[in-house]
Amino acid sequence: MSKVYIKSAGLIPVGEHWNKSLTDLMVEASLNALKGQDGVKIDRIVVGNMMSGYLNNQEHLGALLASALGMKGIEALKVEAACGSGGMAVHEGYISVKSGDYENVLVVGVEKMKDADTQVLTKALAMAESADFTQVVGASFISLNALLMRMYMNKYNVQEEFLDYFPVIAHKNAVTAAHSQFKKAFTLEDVKRSPYLAEPIRLLSSAPSSDGAAALLLSSKPSDVEILASEVSTNELMISQRENPLKFEATEKAFKKAVEKAEINPSSVDFLEIHDAFPIVAALSLEAMGYSAEGRAGFDAANGKYNLDGDLPILTFGGLKARGHPVGGTGVYQIVEAYMQLTGTAGKNQVQGAKLGVTQNVGGVDTTSVVHILRKVS
């Protein structure tokens, strides 16, 4: 079994790329990651993406990217796990390098969302959920999260505003992140003044739609950052079939497995890139990983624990909420950001002395959870 290192990383700013196609986004991110890697022979390309078929009339992204990069002949494929597609692509890249059969693997996560109008996009995102039993009743993805948020508020007697600290943290961090979609800080009052999209989730507490792509070159050759663990777990597809919908079992299991494989103490982690699609997802994720007690994540956020200069910084470049959420790209952005933190290239967003980072990328409502643990090689 080989060890797995991140040899290089690249991304493009998240945002509205009207002049760039799905292919342009993937190629640009790939070329950024491959800069200065001229002699490297790539053995495999893995693309993470959720919705290119429905939104862009385009599938077969593996061969498409290989061809566009002038690498015909190479093994290439797309992997999909809803919003967790990017993390799953890194996992797929990780296991191929770890197996010893591949030395260098290029992993790219991409989503081109802005070409579609909102209602079409809402339907596309709902495809993470059961077509026969969830989509048919008119449920959107955000509405399922809203159902959980209300259950949470009711069970733990928590006010909406405590959960809305998460978007405030995200936006604060995004101001100084060169590649973030929104470089604007919000106050809790701003969030409270924004309209509900699905009560109690508001416009300013929801991750945006975005265009973006990020890329990683994984290698068995030692480099600055090692991926200590890459673990995946799944939960019941429908939240209504879960014994306790407020328990993110997939995240809990994936995190536990990753911690065991990496042989680390969770309290030694320097920063976390979590899947903050909505405040309730951020809260339940932190609680599933044991960083906040049940029902307490919002209070911990309000008390500064998760600020960039707090005990455990999260969303160090703005997270899904403010860096942006190009769905299939997100899980790869998280790991590129962790790479930046661990190589000391995070600029004004640098977590001082960062040596150990965790990323958590989720598909559906904790239906698939992908957890990575990364370490700076000393």
Next chain:
Amino acid sequence: MIPIAYWRNRKLYTRLIGSRCKRCGAEYYPPVKVCKKCGSVDLEEKEMPKTGTIISYTKLTEPPVDFKDYSPIYLAMIRLDNGVTVLGQIADAESEEIRIGMRVMATIRKWTEDGQNGIIYYGYKFKII
């Protein structure tokens, strides 16, 4: 909505037909082929009770494109009286009057339609009782 998929499931959507495990008695909606509790594949059709309690709800102002003419949608999680939880819309209600703990009853309503000349899709929604 895919017409043939709707047709295939019409009984489920109108009568809430789920399944019951013949070995351990666990009940499910939607129906399953493998019991999630005991792993048995010996299951039978079971009609769900039509009354239950709201355990969470939301008012959805941006529904998916197939439901755009029906905004806002009041979506809820309902715990049926046999303990099975289902997702469904609350009919004839304004968000202001929906509360966790309210009793509801399943009824048949229009879900959506395929344009002016297409199929009209009917299925269960819940009414406050």
